[in-house]
Structures are given as C-alpha cells and as structure tokens.
Amino acid sequence: MSVIVLDKDAAVSHLQRRPRVSLERGAIILVTALWVLGALMPILALFVISVLRAKGLSFDFSLTLQAYRDVLVDFRLEIILRTLRVVAVVTLIEFLLGYPFAIWLAKGIRSGLAKSIILVLLVVPFFLSPAARTIVWRSILGNDGLINNLLLSVGLVDTPVSWLLFSEFAVHLGLIGPYFPSMVWPIFISVSLIDDELIKASRDLGATGLQTLWYVVTPLAVPGIVAGFLFTAIPMLGDNVASTLLGGGRVALIAESFDDLIRAMNFTGAAALGAILVVAVIATALIIRWVLVHLDRNNGHRLKVMSS
Amino acid sequence: MEGTPAICAESARSPILQLGGVWHSYGAVTVLHNISLHVERGEFLTLLGPSGSGKSTLLRIIAGLENPQKVAMMLLDGMDITWAPANERNVSTVFQHFALFPHMSVGENVEYSLKLRRIPAPERRRRAESMLSLVRLTGKYDRRIYQLSGGERQRVALARSLVMGPDILLLDEPLGALDERLRLDMQRELIELRRATGVTFILVTHSQEEAVSMSDRIALMRAGTIEQLGSPNDLFSRPQTEFAARFMGFENVMHGILRAKRGDLAEVDVGGATLLGRMVSKSAAMNPGDRVFAAIRAEHVEVDCQRTGNSVTAVRGDPIYKGRYYDIPFSTQLGTLIARFGELPVNLACKTNITFSPERCVVGVLGPEGIH
Ligand SMILES: Nc1ncnc2c1ncn2[C@@H]1O[C@H](COP(=O)(O)OP(=O)(O)OP(=O)(O)O)[C@@H](O)[C@H]1O
Ligand SMILES: [Mg+2]
Numbered sequence: 281m282s283v284i285v286l287d288k289d290a291a292v293s294h295l296q297r298r299p300r301v302s303l304e305r306g307a308i309i310l311v312t313a314l315w316v317l318g319a320l321m322p323i324l325a326l327f328v329i330s331v332l333r334a335k336g337l338s339f340d341f342s343l344t345l346q347a348y349r350d351v352l353v354d355f356r357l358e359i360i361l362r363t364l365r366v367v368a369v370v371t372l373i374e375f376l377l378g379y380p381f382a383i384w385l386a387k388g389i390r391s392g393l394a395k396s397i398i399l400v401l402l403v404v405p406f407f408l409s410p411a412a413r414t415i416v417w418r419s420i421l422g423n424d425g426l427i428n429n430l431l432l433s434v435g436l437v438d439t440p441v442s443w444l445l446f447s448e449f450a451v452h453l454g455l456i457g458p459y460f461p462s463m464v465w466p467i468f469i470s471v472s473l474i475d476d477e478l479i480k481a482s483r484d485l486g487a488t489g490l491q492t493l494w495y496v497v498t499p500l501a502v503p504g505i506v507a508g509f510l511f512t513a514i515p516m517l518g519d520n521v522a523s524t525l526l527g528g529g530r531v532a533l534i535a536e537s538f539d540d541l542i543r544a545m546n547f548t549g550a551a552a553l554g555a556i557l558v559v560a561v562i563a564t565a566l567i568i569r570w571v572l573v574h575l576d577r578n579n580g581h582r583l584k585v586m587s588s
Numbered sequence: 589m590e591g592t593p594a595i596c597a598e599s600a601r602s603p604i605l606q607l608g609g610v611w612h613s614y615g616a617v618t619v620l621h622n623i624s625l626h627v628e629r630g631e632f633l634t635l636l637g638p639s640g641s642g643k644s645t646l647l648r649i650i651a652g653l654e655n656p657q658k659v660a661m662m663l664l665d666g667m668d669i670t671w672a673p674a675n676e677r678n679v680s681t682v683f684q685h686f687a688l689f690p691h692m693s694v695g696e697n698v699e700y701s702l703k704l705r706r707i708p709a710p711e712r713r714r715r716a717e718s719m720l721s722l723v724r725l726t727g728k729y730d731r732r733i734y735q736l737s738g739g740e741r742q743r744v745a746l747a748r749s750l751v752m753g754p755d756i757l758l759l760d761e762p763l764g765a766l767d768e769r770l771r772l773d774m775q776r777e778l779i780e781l782r783r784a785t786g787v788t789f790i791l792v793t794h795s796q797e798e799a800v801s802m803s804d805r806i807a808l809m810r811a812g813t814i815e816q817l818g819s820p821n822d823l824f825s826r827p828q829t830e831f832a833a834r835f836m837g838f839e840n841v842m843h844g845i846l847r848a849k850r851g852d853l854a855e856v857d858v859g860g861a862t863l864l865g866r867m868v869s870k871s872a873a874m875n876p877g878d879r880v881f882a883a884i885r886a887e888h889v890e891v892d893c894q895r896t897g898n899s900v901t902a903v904r905g906d907p908i909y910k911g912r913y914y915d916i917p918f919s920t921q922l923g924t925l926i927a928r929f930g931e932l933p934v935n936l937a938c939k940t941n942i943t944f945s946p947e948r949c950v951v952g953v954l955g956p957e958g959i960h
Contacts, residue, residue: 480653481687483674485701485752495700499691 323558329551337545347548351556356537363517363534364560366448370455371463371513377456378463378508383497385464386471387479399468402461410521414454417526421445421453446528454522462511470504471497502572509568514561602666604629604755604788605650609660612645612812619645620656621812627756632782632789634799636823637809638835643792646809647758650790652677665755679756680749684764686741688733694720694744695729701752719747722784723777739770743777750785759791763798775802796836800824808832826868828952830881838883839915839926843954846878854951856882861921863898865949879954886915888948889927891936897945900925904938918942 330347332339389395405413420426421444428440443449474497482492498505520535527533534557541550605627612620619642627633635643648654652674656662662670669677680701688697698716707715713729720726723743728736736744742762749757762778763771779802782789793799799806800820808816808823816823816832827833833841844858854867854874865882867874874880892899902918902925914929920942927942 475685475687477683477685477687478689480674481681481683481689482700484651484653484679484681485748486675486704487700488675491704495703496689 326551326554326558329548330555332548334546334548339548347546347552348556350546351541351549351552356553359532359534359537360556360560362531364564366451366455366531366533367513367516370452370459370516371509373452373456374459374463374512375505375508378460379467379505382464382467382504383471383493386468387474387476402464405458406461410458411525413457414521414525417450417454418445421450421526445526446530448527448531450526450528451522451531451533454526455516455519458519458522459512459516462515463508466507466511467501467504470501470507474500506569506572510565513564513568517557517561603627603663604665605790606661606663607650607659608662609658610646610649610656610662611658612642612649612654612656619812620649623812623814625807625814625817627788627790628804630782630786630788631804632779632791632802634803634806635790635792635809636794636796636799636806636835637815638794640811641809642812643794643809644760647681647760647790647792650756651679651681651758653681678752678754679758680752680754681758681760682742682745682749682762684761686745686765688741688744688748690733692733693729694725694731694733694736697733697744698747698751700748705752715751716747719751720744722750723747723781738766739774742766742774746778746781750781750787754787756788756790759789761792761794763793771798778802796823808835810835825950827883827950828868829955830883830952831955833881833883833950833952837885838950839886839928840889841881841883842922843879843881846874846876846880846951848876849874853946854880856880856951858882858922861900863900863922863949864946865898865951866947867952868950869952874953880951881954882949882951884925884944884949886926886928889918889925889942889944891927891933891940892943894943897943898949899941899943902940902942904936904940907932 329339331343331345333342333344333346334340385395385398389398418425422428423440423442423445425445427444428437431437431441478496478500479492482496483489487495518535520533520539523531523533523536534553537553538550541547541553603626605625607623607625610620610623611618623646635646637643645654649656652669652672659670662668664677664679689700692700695713695716698719699712702712702715717726717729720729723746725740725743725747728740728744733741733744742765745762746757759778763774766774775798778789778791791799791802800823803820805818806816806820806823807814810831816828818826823832823836827836827838830841842856842858842863844856844863847855847857847862849855849867849871852867852871854865856863856865863882865884900920900922902920905917905919905924907929908915908917912930914932915926916929916936918925918927918940925942
C-alpha cells in the first residue's frame with residue numbers, strides 16, 4: 281500500500297521530468313535486454329548444450345559430462361595448452377611493442393597531421409582479408425621465400441632455413457601484425473588522456489624519463505593496458521587464420537578444433553570446448569587484472585575508482 | 589670575473605639566479621626578447637604582465653621545461669644550468685592547475701620527489717608530515733586528491749614542491765584558480781611560507797594588486813621584454829612608461845609636450861592647458877619639446893574650489909557605482925578625467941573645478957609606440 285502511495289508522490293513531483301526519465305529507463309532496459317539476448321543467452325546455451333547427451337543431430341534431455349570426456353582427450357589438452365601459451369606470448373610481445381608505440385603516438389608526436397595519418401594507417405589492414413594479408417608471409421618465410429633467398433645469396437646458410445615457415449615461429453609472427461592495433465588503440469587513448477602537466481610536474485620534481493614512465497604514466501594508463509590485453513588476447517584465442525595458413529598442420533590451435541568438431545557434427549563436444557574456453561578467458565581476465573592491481577599498490581585505487 | 593678570491597668569498601652573497609640574454613620564439617613569433625634578470629637569495633620576485641607577455645614561458649625556461657633559443661648566461665646558485673634538464677635543476681614549479689598526481693594520496697604526492705631521491709620511507713614520511721603541517725594540512729596524509737578542495741590542493745602542491753628544498757620555487761598564477769576570499773588568504777599564507785622556509789619565490793601573475801601586496805620586487809613584462817623592474821612602491825607610484833602607468837592602474841593618462849623642467853617637476857602642455865607633474869624618467873633623458881605622458885590616479889583627483897596645484901574647470905558626467913566607491917568622469921580641457929569618491933558628493937555642481945597635486949602626477953617620456 282505504502283509503496284503505491286510513494287510511487288504516486290514521485291510521479292507527481294517529477295511530472296515535468298517524467299518523459300525524459302522514462303525514456304532513459306526504457307533505453308537502459310532495451311540495451312540490457314539486447315545484451316542478455318545477444319551476448320549472455322548464447323553463452324548460457326553453450327553451457328546447457330555442453331551437458332546434454334547427443335542423439336543424432338538433436339539432444340537427449342538428460343544431463344551428462346560425456347561431451348567433456350570426449351573433448352578433453354590428450355591431444356586436445358595439448359592444443360588448449362599450446363593455444364594459451366601462444367596467445368600469452370604473442371599478447372606479451374604486442375604489449376612490449378605496442379606500449380612504447382602508443383606512448384610515442386600520444387605524447388611524442390607534436391604534429392596533429394602526422395598523428396592522424398599514423399592512426400589511419402593502423403586501421404588500414406582491417407580492410408584487407410585476414411587470409412590475404414597472412415598468406416603474404418608464405419612468400420617471405422618459405423624455402424624459396426624472400427628471407428631464405430637473401431640468406432642463401434649472402435652465403436650465411438647453404439640450405440634454406442626450414443623452420444621459418446610452417447612452424448610455431450611462423451604462427452607467432454603471423455599473429456603479431458593483425459592484433460597490434462587492438463593493443464595500441466586502448467593504450468593510446470588512456471595515455472592521451474594523461475594531462476601533460478602531470479608529466480612536466482614529474483620531471484620538475486626530479487624524475488628521469490623512466491621514473492616518470494613507471495610512477496606516473498603506467499599507473500594512469502592501467503585501464504587502457506587492461507583493455508589492450510583483453511582486446512588482444514580474447515579474439516586471438518579464436519584465430520584460425522594464422523595457424524591454418526602458417527602452421528602447416530603442425531601447430532594446431534583451438535580454433536581449428538571447433539572447425540573439426542562442427543564438421544563432424546559433434547555439437548555437444550563443440551559446446552563443451554566453447555564452455556572451457558569461456559571459463560579460460562574469464563580466468564585469464566581475472567588473472568591479468570589481479571596482476572596489474574598488485575603490480576603497484578597505488579594502481580588498485582585507480583582501478584577501483586575506474587570500476588566504481 | 590671568476591678567478592679572484594675576493595669574488596669567491598662573495599659568492600655566498602651572489603644572486604641565486606642570473607639570467608642574461610635569453611631569447612625564445614615559437615615558430616616565427618619571438619616571445620622573449622633578450623631578457624636579463626638577477627634574482628637575489630630569498631627574495632620574492634613577481635613577474636607581472638598582461639596575457640601573452642611571456643611570463644609563463646620565462647618561468648618554464650627557468651624550470652628547464654622549455655629550452656630557450658638563445659641564452660648568454662643562466663646561472664643557478666653560481667652554476668651554469670643552461671643545458672641541465674628539468675630533473676637536474678634544484679628548482680620546483682607550482683603549476684597553475686596544481687598538476688597533482690590523481691592516483692596518489694596527499695602524502696604520496698608530497699613524498700614523490702623524496703622517493704625519486706631514494707630517501708628511506710620513514711624519513712620520507714616524517715618530512716612529508718612536517719611539510720603538510722607547515723601548509724596547515726596536518727592529518728590529511730592519507731586523503732585522496734579528489735577529496736580535497738581547491739585551496740587544499742593548492743597547499744598540497746606547495747608542500748610537494750617545497751619538500752625537496754628547492755633553491756627557487758616557481759609559481760605560475762597559483763591563485764588564479766581560487767575564489768576571491770581564498771585568494772586573499774593564500775596571498776598571506778604565501779608570504780608567511782616564504783618567510784618560514786627562506787626559499788626564493790618567483791611568482792607569475794597578471795594582477796597588479798597581487799604583485800604589489802606580496803613581492804619584494806616586481807618585473808613588469810610586456811611583449812617579451814622587461815618593461816620595468818623595481819620595488820612595489822617604485823612601480824606603484826613611479827611607473828617609468830605609459831604602459832607601466834596604465835598597467836599599474838593609473839586611470840588617467842594624458843599625452844602632451846614637455847614645456848619646461850623645474851627641479852624634478854615638469855611643466856607639460858596638454859591640449860592647450862598646462863599642468864605640473866613629477867618627472868619619473870631620468871630628467872636628463874627629457875628635454876623641452878619632447879612628447880610625454882602624464883598620469884594621475886583617480887583617487888588623487890579632487891573636486892576643490894581652492895585652486896591648489898593643478899586645477900582645471902570640468903563638466904561632470906554620470907557617476908559609475910563600483911561597490912566600495914564611485915567613479916565620476918569629468919570632461920576637461922585635459923580630456924576626460926576620472927575622479928574617485930568613497931561616497932557620492934552631495935550638491936556637486938554640473939560645472940566645477942577639479943584639482944590634483946603635481947606630486948601625485950607622474951610625467952615620463954613616451955616610447956615610440958605612444959607617438960602616433
Ligand atoms: N607551446 C607554444 N606554442 C606556440 N606558442 C606558444 C606556446 N606557448 C606559448 N606560446 C605563445 O607565446 C606567447 C607567450 O606565452 P606565455 O604563456 O609565456 O604568456 P603569459 O605571459 O604566461 O600569458 P598568460 O598570462 O595568458 O598565461 C603567447 O603569445 C603564446 O601564444
Ligand atoms: Mg601563463
């Protein structure tokens with residue numbers, strides 16, 4: 281009863297703002313609904329399907345962990361671990377390359393034009409087909425590719441270096457290019473937002489460039505760095521282009537397993553593998569966050585402020 | 589100059605900062621023209637000037653945050669710092685918007701320079717706490733920056749700069765971001781802080797009131813040059829140029845011709861009328877026939893029937909209410925003169941006589957820019 285009266289009061293006192301409030305509320309509800317439908321439901325469905333029993337093309341509605349048992353065979357465990365390792369290594373390389381680059385882009389370049397040009401160049405590769413830009417590596421790394429020809433003609437080697445192509449090395453190399461912008465963009469944005477005066481103040485108080493980087497720039501760029509790691513690592517987990525084209529069947533990554541399972545119409549298996557991957561991704565995200573938060577006691581406050 | 593022992597013994601007394609022949613430009617625009625400036629140990633020097641006159645640029649050059657195009661001499665405590673980067677100069681800046689590190693607590697901000705110098709944590713904390721109590725922020729060590737008011741942020745910035753024991757503290761319009769009341773309080777606090785620490789202060793402002801009430805000396809800047817350098821009283825009552833007179837708040841500035849010199853008084857012809865004023869430019873530099881300016885403050889213009897000093901008939905205009913006083917413009921043969929009154933004078937006739945003393949009226953030569 282009292283609830284209804286309260287509602288009436290609120291409605292009367294906010295009479296003039298009512299349309300705006302209901303519009304905002306409507307938008308929030310709509311977005312939430314879309315998010316639940318578009319993002320959460322499929323993931324939930326993934327978990328549900330993964331514990332059902334397959335019956336031909338359809339499912340028998342009884343719970344079982346059979347799909348997990350089928351999927352988690354030795355060679356697939358190996359694939360999962362390899363995928364995690366490759367993604368971790370390449371993401372780290374992206375960070376080591378991307379962080380200085382993002383800082384230079386955000387604070388080092390004076391000319392606005394040069395900055396715009398570089399930012400555009402960063403996105404241009406997205407307009408190329410992933411397969412097209414990856415396959416180029418074959419003509420560079422192959423036995424009669426650019427590098428081997430060069431090495432042979434200089435006389436550094438007698439026979440072509442064979443581990444350049446169809447190897448883990450090649451897969452790593454092939455993954456670096458496509459995911460570089462994903463690392464650079466969020467870091468670039470958060471470094472750009474750091475007030476120049478803070479950097480000047482740090483120098484003025486006696487900090488060297490490296491000290492300013494460690495004590496001022498990095499803590500303030502943490503949100504961007506976290507985003508960079510997530511935007512880089514998560515899509516990379518699902519990448520099948522580099523491993524297919526440059527791995528030569530020797531460096532199977534998890535994305536190929538999905539292709540295989542679905543081709544074999546083992547949907548519960550694919551769902552189980554997907555569920556494992558989702559858990560792995562969330563776990564990785566939490567680990568990255570934990571590491572960054574504990575990297576420096578100060579950073580924690582910042583993150584808390586950002587996420588509250 | 590360096591070699592002789594007598595000079596060496598004197599070095600403790602030498603200026604803390606010596607600048608000579610500093611030039612700087614951004615692209616084609618020269619913003620500092622051949623600046624030379626000596627700053628004494630422990631003095632409170634103010635760089636005063638209008639927007640764009642190069643005050644901040646000069647400050648950044650002293651701090652090492654900007655490299656000057658050309659410089660003949662730049663000595664800090666007798667040492668050449670021309671090529672020393674900002675982090676190797678023992679000077680510290682309080683930025684206009686304070687530039688406090690948002691991810692650190694108040695205490696961590698204050699300790700920052702000590703942490704860089706690898707001073708152990710307990711010692712750091714002790715010094716930070718004592719600095720915080722000096723700026724009246726005792727007990728705020730663990731506060732976050734966003735929890736502070738503007739005035740408190742200002743004090744944290746001061747503590748952060750002072751804790752490293754700088755030779756010079758540079759303040760770029762530190763009071764600009766504060767409200768009127770707080771500004772007056774902080775003016776007093778800055779004076780006390782300088783006394784308590786003995787550190788040399790160089791402050792930038794465009795407010796002549798601020799400059800006059802805080803400084804030992806004022807360098808009035810204009811378009812990249814130092815127009816006049818002197819004590820607050822020098823600038824306030826003896827501006828050497830028309831620009832200085834206007835900037836120091838002389839409401840009435842007239843142009844005229846110097847007729848004759850009588851001691852340190854000058855007889856000036858303004859629009860056919862003659863007035864007497866005190867010469868502020870070296871009298872040797874002034875000759876009869878020269879174009880000069882004459883300036884008088886509104887509060888020194890009086891309505892008086894007794895015709896003492898300079899006297900001229902005037903037609904009253906409409907009073908302008910200014911809060912603590914009224915300004916009344918009068919049309920006279922000398923041009924429009926503004927007179928200031930605490931209260932509106934009663935029965936003020938429309939046509940009257942206004943007078944001002946020759947002692948209060950300053951006369952100086954016009955620079956080339958004043959002659960049209
Ligand atoms: N980074 C810069 N690039 C180009 N021009 C600049 C730069 N900084 C300052 N200027 C120019 O140099 C001149 C002097 O600037 P400065 O900031 O020293 O003035 P200021 O006296 O501090 O003025 P204000 O009172 O407005 O702060 C101005 O004309 C300004 O436009
Ligand atoms: Mg300025």
